[in-house]
Every structure is written in structure tokens, then in C-alpha cells.
Amino acid sequence: MLLDQLPLIARPALYLDPGSGSFLIQLLLAVGLGAGVAIKMYWTKLKNFFSGKKDAPQPEADAQDDDE
């Protein structure tokens, strides 16, 4: 496994076994879901470009989100 090749010192995470099946399904899902995130992001950028909005998140909204 890829994870075995990493030095133990750097990865305390290794205490969990991610599991072969979980590892592979995650690779598969991440490709599709990552593409979805990318499309959504570019779509938002495109929309904002044409509507003249800025696409950076509002810091206030973010702070509020933290306190919910």
C-alpha cells in the first residue's frame, strides 16, 4: 500500500487503517465529486463575471457561520 511507504514519523495518522476497499472507493468517488466541485466553482465564477459580483467569500458571513 502507498501509505506503508511513507515514513511513520511524518504520519501519526497511520494509526488508522483506511482499508483497501474504502481507499479504492474513495479514489473513484473523489474523481467524480471533485469534478463536480470544479464545475460548480467555475460556473459561479462565470456567473459572477457576467453579473459583476466579486467571488471572494464575505468574511462577515464566514464569521457568522463559525458562531452558528
Added chain:
Amino acid sequence: MLKMTMNNQPLSASFRDPSGFLFERDGVLYRQVNQLYQPHYDQLMQSGLYERLVKAKRLIPHQEVSVEPLQPEVAYRVIQPERLAFISYPYEWSFSQLKDAALLTLKLQKRALEYGMWLKDASAYNIQFHQGRPVLIDTLSFERYPEGQPWVAYRQFCQHFLAPLALMAYRDVRLNQLLRVYIDGVPLDLASRLLPWHTRLNFGLSAHIHLHAAAQQRYSDKAVQPGAQQRQVSKMGLIGLIDSLENTVRKLKWQPAGTEWGDYYDATNYTRDAFEQKKQLVDRWIEQLRPAQVWDLGANTGVFSRLASDRGIFTVAADIDPAAVDKSYQEMRQKKETCLHPLLIDLTNPSPALGWHNQERDSLIDRGPVDLVLALALVHHLAISNNVPLVDVARFFAHLGRSAIVEFVPKSDSQVQRLLSSRVDIFPNYTREGFEAAFGQFFTIRAVEAVEGSQRLLYLLERKN
């Protein structure tokens, strides 16, 4: 999480992660951070992530202290986390409690990524309810994000959170009790078999439970092929995965069948005046006793628990009914109450000590005793529905609390009549005299008051030494 064993020993729930461990010394709880974890700890503290999460009350605050580490040869730091009033476990949470804990875990994962870190585990036992909100209590859960790696805790998240929540929402809310059997979360193949077929049409459940379980089964005894080892999960892919888990969890809903939340209240058989009088009496006794912590057993939606918690007294509102506990929790979140902890407990079979060496998770009794136990309209359920002799009920309460406020509901009361309607009355000692004799073995009766308009009696009891 915390098993309070011997001083100067790592606590027995704290052995899995080599990053560090909890220990107790002179009654104070510490966490040793090991050298192995140093770069990750430093990044957590210096990147601004710790400060932000603590400010948002999503991570338990700690202080770095200069006490002697328990294992100095591997130690980097010793920290003293803020102590929790009570530790509870996911099998003691209602649907909304587990759902909020799941959403918090995903929120933390996303927030950590902004600071170049991620969660290296996603255990439901790392979340506790503190001052009315779920918080992460394991400071050592964060790791520097090794870009390109798949999320090592993906399986754990699905087992600890997604599978039980889906089973509760789509099959039966009582299936959260599977968490009591499976200490590392519900096995996904089991969840996949138990979930209704139509959940395969739900993208999130289909992907993260059904397909995930199939993949696990298929590759259970195989190592990942060398070709696949080179494959990476991009940061975008990881965010997509987290978003998908979040959407899936968010959409899971549960409501008790045949009821509306607004209608949910256990009808009483006495008047509003009597109810108010009972509240005033209990309130007065609480004021007199000034307990540091109260456990309200059979709390229903927590009306009486709130007499204590509204005074700033930390109160556990325990009930067997998942709907009542959930309603109590939702009310607590809505009103931003900070001293209440709704808890799902079957008192006829309270949580036992579980896990490795039976020491990873404490039994309910191990988490007591507390200053005050409230047992209102409860004793008849234990004594008649569950055949527990009154003397054993008294012994149990004496185990849990130094004082108790106990309501005795006599046989003549319609609630007890209802319990007896379908069975032979084999309880000749279930009388006022029998109650006082049984409780008198363990407690001194400090006061007795009648509840107006009923034949019920309220007792203020103090445990004998």
C-alpha cells in the same frame, strides 16, 4: 473516552493514537503530546486554526502546562484541556445529537483544510456536548494535510456517523444501539443489508454506504494494486467528498412516526395547578440543596431538569424515549441553553463499561455519583413495568446520587392502574409504607410532600453514609 483509573497511568480509552494520550494526576486531567506529533501540534497552534476553532466553540480549549510528562522520553508538551462536566457516548445520543456531531466533524475537516491541516480520525467518541454544543475534545486529531492522500478517516466517518444516522432515519431510530455493540461504528456491510432497498437511489447513501460496503467486501483480503497506489485524491476531490458526505448527512431526517413535534408531550393525569405546585416544590428543594450536578432520570423532555439547569446547575436529562430526548435537545439548541445534557438511557439496562478490557467507555454508574438525582414519575415504571423490587430501586438511586428527589405514585393513581391493567398485581409491597421502608434502608427521609389534587408523594432523600 475517559476511564478514571489509577493516577500516573495513561487513561484506558487513550491508547490507540501514538500522537499522545490522556492521563490524570492529583485529580487533574492532562494530555501528553508526543514528539511524534510535534510538527502537527505546532501547525495547529501557530496557523491560527486552534484559535479560530476555540473562539467558535468547536474545539475544547487547553493550556500548555509545565507539569512533568508521564512518559518524558517521548513527550513534546503537556496540555491541560478544559474539563467536561459529563462524558456521554454516541449510543446515548438522540438522532439530532448524532447528526450535529457528524456535521461538526465535517465542518472541522473543511475548516482544517483552509489551514493546511485535516482530521486524521473521525471518531464519534471525539465529540462531546459541552456547554450545550458539540465540540471536538481530541486536540490531537489534526494532522498536516498530506496533499494527494485519500482521507484516512473516511471509513471511520461512515461507520461512526453516516451508517447509524441512515439506519435511524430510514429503518428504525433504535438502531443507534448498534453503536453499543460495534465500538468502531456500524460495519458498512451490515448497514447496507439493513437499509431499505430504495436508499440505493439516494446518491450519497448509495456511494458512501452501499458501494463502499461492496468495495470493502471485494477487497477485504487484497492489497491495493501497485497501479492504484500511484493514484491520488486531489484537494478538489477531497472537498467534493466532504461536501457529498455533508449533503447526505444534512438530508437525513427523523421524526417519530404518527406524531408532530409540537404535539409531543407526555400527558399527565393531574391538573395544571398540581403540575405547577410540583415544579415549585422541586425547585425549592433544588435551591435548598445547591447541587453541583443533577441527573434527572426519566426526564421526558426535560421540564423538571430545566429547573436545575436554568439555575446554572449542570443537569443530565436522561430518558428512554428517543423522541423525548430529541425534542429536549432541539429545545436546548434553540434556546442556547448551556447547562443541560439530554441523554438517551434505558435505566433498566443502563450503558455498561465497554471496549478493550471493558475500560474504554465508562458505565453510567462509573460516571456518578452526583449530588442530586431526580426521579419523578419514574419509580412505578421500574417497580411495576420492570418488576424491580423497591429496595433495589432505592439501592440503584443511592449508587447514583448523594441526595434524591423521588416521586411515589401509588397504585390508586390512574397511571399505575394502566400499568396493572394487563397483568396480575404481584406487588403487595408497592405501598407508601413499602416505599418508605425500602428507601429508608439507604436514605434518610428529609421531607415528604403531597402533590395537590393527586395521591402522589414527593420525597426529599439524603443518602446514608
